Amino acid sequence: MVIAGELVAGGGTEIRAFDPNAGTELEPAYRYGDDSHVEQACAAAAAAFGEYRATTSERRAAFLERIAENIEALRDALVARASAETGLPAARLTGEVGRTTGQLRLFAEVLREGSWNGARIDPALPDRAPLPRPDIRQRAVPLGPVAVFGASNFPLAFSVAGGDTASALAAGCPVVVKAHDAHPGTSELVGRAVSDAVADCGLPAGTFSMLFGSGPGLGTALVTDPRIKAVGFTGSRFAGMALVAAAAGRQEPIPVYAEMSSINPVFLLDGALATRAAELGAAFVASLTMGSGQFCTNPGLVIAVDGPDLDTFVAAAKDAVGQAQATPMLTPNIAANYAKGVVALDADADLVVRGAPGDGRTTCRAALFSTDATTFRGSEALQAEVFGASSVVVRCADTAEMASVISGLEGQLTATLHVDDSDHDQAAELMPLLELKVGRILFNGWPTGVEVCHAMVHGGPSPATSDSRTTSVGGRAIERFLRPVCYQNVPKALLPSAIADGNPDGLWRRIDGQLTQD
Amino acid sequence: MVIAGELVAGGGTEIRAFDPNAGTELEPAYRYGDDSHVEQACAAAAAAFGEYRATTSERRAAFLERIAENIEALRDALVARASAETGLPAARLTGEVGRTTGQLRLFAEVLREGSWNGARIDPALPDRAPLPRPDIRQRAVPLGPVAVFGASNFPLAFSVAGGDTASALAAGCPVVVKAHDAHPGTSELVGRAVSDAVADCGLPAGTFSMLFGSGPGLGTALVTDPRIKAVGFTGSRFAGMALVAAAAGRQEPIPVYAEMSSINPVFLLDGALATRAAELGAAFVASLTMGSGQFCTNPGLVIAVDGPDLDTFVAAAKDAVGQAQATPMLTPNIAANYAKGVVALDADADLVVRGAPGDGRTTCRAALFSTDATTFRGSEALQAEVFGASSVVVRCADTAEMASVISGLEGQLTATLHVDDSDHDQAAELMPLLELKVGRILFNGWPTGVEVCHAMVHGGPSPATSDSRTTSVGGRAIERFLRPVCYQNVPKALLPSAIADGNPDGLWRRIDGQLTQD
Structure with a gap:
């Protein structure tokens, strides 16, 4: 496991990946973490959140690109290990490396474009009758640390550094991944690549952690930790709905983005x-x-x-x-x-x-x-x-x-x-x-194959997902981990740059409801 | 009660408004509806949905404006009745009429501006290697019939034709209101004004209904009706969380936007x-x-x-x-x-x-x-x-x-x-x-007084609301009742106008991730 930059071995159940082609188990063994590891990872994520979310779009974009580069540097080892752990052909997995790094780079692009800030300004109307209008501005802020559950069927693109992790990191949320048991070696390689990128970019170590553990055990502990503020999941309807129920039962309920079940x-x-x-x-x-x-x-x-x-x-x-x-x-x-x-x-x-x-x-x-x-x-x-x-x-x-x-x-x-x-x-x-x-x-095509682009929707009404208002693939996935905050009559010196006078970030903003870059 | 254009008297518990200034109950008596009325209202809303959601932005904008005009035509009667039912001063209620009609007109403006469509186009790249990219487009569609619970403290602005109703109708969702017991006469007047506007504009009758009933009884029946696809609520934490639990327990869970509890x-x-x-x-x-x-x-x-x-x-x-x-x-x-x-x-x-x-x-x-x-x-x-x-x-x-x-x-x-x-x-x-x-x-101000504008956020983390990702006041409230749908390689003749070639609706759209009106 990787907890805030440290490599940590669990002490719980031993797991080994299964090679479906050879019909044998693969070395090495990995061991499940326990509640103490959840505690460490969540404490580190919460400690990192303030500094991480205050980074600029450019800095987070560069971080995502560094993750992509670190993954590319491991391409051959990754494809070999993932192929052994999943039985998927090398060609497919090579494509999946490209998709995974492409996702990371798409979110870098989304960050640099800047509309994710949701900047809106309704300037003051001091002379309005019967009451003057105050200065009202709005921008998006990240929800907080996010728990991501890796999927079995995409050991790279929907796993440790997959779409959920990329979109949450882009939004400014630290991520704690529960890696899937089916590909622990692949997860270790990618987990190290992400953790190295955190260090390479000088970001707080708690920005990323990766744990091994059971869904009902460690997974539930993660989703019910009060420091976790949203969940990304891809898997079965049963497991997804269990996470939805666990999240709904918290003192502070949180959004769960579970992609579950579809017959297409x-x-x-x-x-x-x-x-x-x-x-x-x-x-x-x-x-x-x-x-x-x-x-x-x-x-x-x-x-x-x-x-x-x-x-x-x-x-x-x-x-x-x-x-x-x-x-x-x-x-x-x-x-x-x-x-x-x-x-x-x-x-x-x-x-x-x-x-x-x-x-x-x-x-x-x-x-x-x-x-x-x-x-x-x-x-x-x-x-x-x-x-x-x-x-x-x-x-x-x-x-x-x-x-x-x-x-x-x-x-x-x-x-x-x-x-x-x-x-x-x-x-x-x-x-x-x-x-x-x-x-x-x-x-006139086939549904398999999901293009990673700005207009994609990989989502849908229940039970396809637990939240039809979003997508887990494509540029809009970043919105799942943001919420709007309004700033009323905030002194100019204290305004976040996204909504500051003079548009220092050069964003598309909505002024009195109209889009403009002025 | 108003069910799909018909005035219907309930047969359940008798309620009368209380005049806090006089200390007496007010005539006439109103009576609670029962499950059969929920059934009628939801069936009518579901039947109306297809036609209502297919209306143009302009037609729904005109409908919202007609509701505003119908309410203004009742201003004196409304203020008098609301003042008797709530004890609030006439000046405050006159202001609230203006706020209510202002909200309706704000959403008319949001509809005409058109960005609510969330139009995105990633054109096909037939020559891309190793695989061509299909033509991918995205727009928003309304969730379906919405249940709205009127609040006690804003008999107009957060009630029958309040912000939740206005934003849901703007999004293309039929609305079934459970009116608050505290101001049934005001609710009747406004309910008739909305229902008249439905008829005035030639819209399907099921676009709007208004019921009286208890929260645990009729309210729960409404939230658990499978035809209802989202809920707007303003009230206590206890009642709000009960609706959240009821919605989460459905075969198909639905979003609940409950604005509940805050000490500011x-x-x-x-x-x-x-x-x-x-x-x-x-x-x-x-x-x-x-x-x-x-x-x-x-x-x-x-x-x-x-x-x-x-x-x-x-x-x-x-x-x-x-x-x-x-x-x-x-x-x-x-x-x-x-x-x-x-x-x-x-x-x-x-x-x-x-x-x-x-x-x-x-x-x-x-x-x-x-x-x-x-x-x-x-x-x-x-x-x-x-x-x-x-x-x-x-x-x-x-x-x-x-x-x-x-x-x-x-x-x-x-x-x-x-x-x-x-x-x-x-x-x-x-x-x-x-x-x-x-x-x-x-x-340097006071939190009472919520400006209705494009940049407002009236929301916040639990327990302030059940969904911090949204606002119940201001232009962005329309987004609560929409979800994205993606269109891949759809024949030109079948594309919705929001995402058709040549931009016939003149919208701001995101082409390959970049905003443009071309």
Whole structure:
């Protein structure tokens, strides 16, 4: 573990990563921390907060860039260790290094652009009747130390120095990470890289800590520590909702940004099916089985009007699943949960095809099911996320039944529509329904693959996330860790520079409600 | 009650407003609604949502302005009825009519300005290596029907057509109000004015409903109705936290914006005390006793370094409290709670002075207490809000002890500093501590009086509110009822106008992260 710049070994449960390709455990062993480590990390974070949040945007941007450089310097070692710990191919992990450093650099850009300050000024109106208006200004301040829970399926991009850590550090919040058990070696490497960057940049040591521990034990202790002011989490619905409940039960409740559960419906409209059903079936399976289906945006649901074109799609998908290589899942636990999930789907839907069985302890056997809309609407199991390469095709009688399936859906990260020009009217009918259910609507593509950019939303209504008002990917993620403060008649000498006269930081600001750089 | 344009009489408990000046109940009687009325109102709101949210900014702005006009047309009747129901002076209520209509017009302005759309575009990069970037766009959509709970102390500005209703309607959310029992006649008048505006503007009837009922009964039914997607509330900590718990226990948890409890510390720095202690004492009591102290921003705490100057302040305040007229409180219930709260303060602090006893059943006897920092830090009672004209002066040994009192404070709506130029260094030390505790910092004024403008923050960390990331007053309140949705590779013909090519709505938009009106 890393606590405020010190390397610390825990004394609790011993954990080792599992190599899904080799089927063996990996050295070295890591050990869980306990409440005393939570206490140390939170005390250090609270002590660091005042100095860290007072740093300039430029200084925090340079810090994020240094983290990116330190990670890049470890690229080969990181990819090798992460590949051993997750079974993910080196090419995918090399891409994930780039995504992780890209995220850090995106937030450096967001910091330098400066709108994150939310600067607003309503100048005094001393002559207003019946009462003069005071000088009123507003800017954003960081919430305080943030607890981040690393995800299993993105050992770099959603883990120790992933999106949650990058956005919280950008906002001016110290971070205490609970690293995921599935990749402790990768976590150690990245944790050192971040901790080194803290030292390189002369920042207070408590700006960053990383702990190992169980979710219900150390994780709960972290979320309920009064010095922690917000939580970022990516994982299961069960674990996420447990953290939400723990945070809500505090003396001072705090926001929890939990990204949890989504089955990402894909709609095949008639025109698209008529012209390219077979092609869509093959492409669908490529998205479904990529990374053994271990993506929160995995297409777990396909919805279309029944008929020969949909039969063609299903036949093509069936062929593709049959030909797909069996690949290992991240951990034995995930593989066991996937197998259970497939059994639950099998109980309520008709099996179309299973993938090759493979021979490893954690092999993911892809699974495709089919059902009708009435059965789907009546089944809780068919709406539950099964983490891995399984999907259910829902055959609808007509567009109206597609709409009614949408109305019965829980919240989702994404919805995908495959359309031809002839489908635009139908798509225009479905989009308003989908806007209420999802964080991202995409056309003629596949939901796996989340672009890190300014306009991305990786979020959505419950249970996709615990807070639909935000995104965990993209520039706006910084807003999750900020809140507005108003300054009324503050003497000029005491105003923060973001809202000072003369705009010394050169920000876009809202003066009397109008955006200006003056 | 008003349900989707129809006037409906409840069949439950009979309530009558109480005239605090006359000490009598007012006709007519109103009756509580029940679950069937919640069902009707929520069904109508859900049915209206699709059409209402699809209206243009201009159309919703015109609707808000029409509500304002309808309220202005009732001004005399409203002021008369509200004055009878609350005991508040006509001048104050006339001002509150202006504030209420001003709020509605502010949100009309926010709608027309258009930045509420949160429009972002990251254009496609088809030639990017190793992977092309898709076209990614983002805009805000409204959450859905909103439940609003009217407050007792602002029968107009925080009630049926108050800030929560105005901001939710602006965002495109239908509203179901639970009106406060304390002013049913005022609520009826305003409810009709809003409902008439719905009809005047040709909007779907379910856009607005207003119900009477108990908090634990009808209020809980409203918050737990699955069609309600957010809650606005102003009232007590107990009632607010009950709504937070009810919302968190839903199958789909929803945001609750509860503005609850604050004692609004006022800091008197040495230089200010040295030059104008007596003047500050008198001005403090004017703020304390205004409206019988029934403001969420009432100055319930005064913190200063002990000494002769503070003695002068306390002596002046004591005089002023002795001279202040006894005024009635809003309801017998509020008066009884105030009396209990004063007893609790008296148990832990030293009484400086009580105000005149008055002769009404609901008269507010102002109360001023004094204590030292150690006693204050050790007392839960002295940190609890006592709704009414009571305050506690905390005598500190030095600036360091003032800082430690701040660190022990719960979240607050406001903090006030009285300073002279010589106090700037000390103020600069305290401000970073206060920024973590409050929503608004003000200098050389009094916290009562909340300007409705673009830069205002009426909010703050728990227990001041249940969500410190927002404000319930000012232009940014609209954001509470919106969430972002991302559009990836959406055909041009299907893009919402806010994010369409050519910027047909003329919005400020963020293109590749940079603000532009192009």
